[in-house]
Amino acid sequence: MPSFDIVSEFDPHEVRNAVDQANKEVSTRFDFKGSNAQFELQDESILMKAESTFQLQQMLPILFSKMTKRGVDIACMESGDIKDTGKTAQQPITLNQGIDTPTAKKIVKIIKDKKLKVQAAIQGEKIRVTGKKRDDLQQVMAMLKAEKSVELPLQFNNFRD
Secondary structure, three states: OOEEEEEOOOOHHHHHHHHHHHHHHHHHOHHHOOOOOEEEEOOOEEEEEEOOHHHHHHHHHHHHHHHHHOOOOHHHEEEOOOEEOOOOEEEEEEEOOOOOHHHHHHHHHHHHHOOOOEEEEEEOOEEEEEEOOHHHHHHHHHHHHHOOOOOOOOEEEEEEO
């Protein structure tokens, strides 16, 4: 019976490369000369450090462009609040991976509302979709790609015939 998995994930190696490229660009840009502006990659987050909130606002598009060029969907990134102490400003950016339960239930409901001959089951942080025909599964993929109510970047993997 054909099946596939719906997941929301990113490649941590590509994230590391994008952060390194963003650090390199910040260190060479004229408007950041002499400042200690930098990106720090932690486990599931990136910490932006700069001397002012204005510099943090200038750094965010740099990070987004590097992530996009490396193939990481920026929809999985969530910006936190800016913490401005006297000398430095910091802003955490969390990287979301996996589909949480309310979003998974919403996706399953969307699939069931289309009345296709497929079954969707939540399995941890992914959703397994099975059906008798390969065409039905491809319709589900196309429908979810066109769906705007799901805020997460979705990938489809583990397709089996």
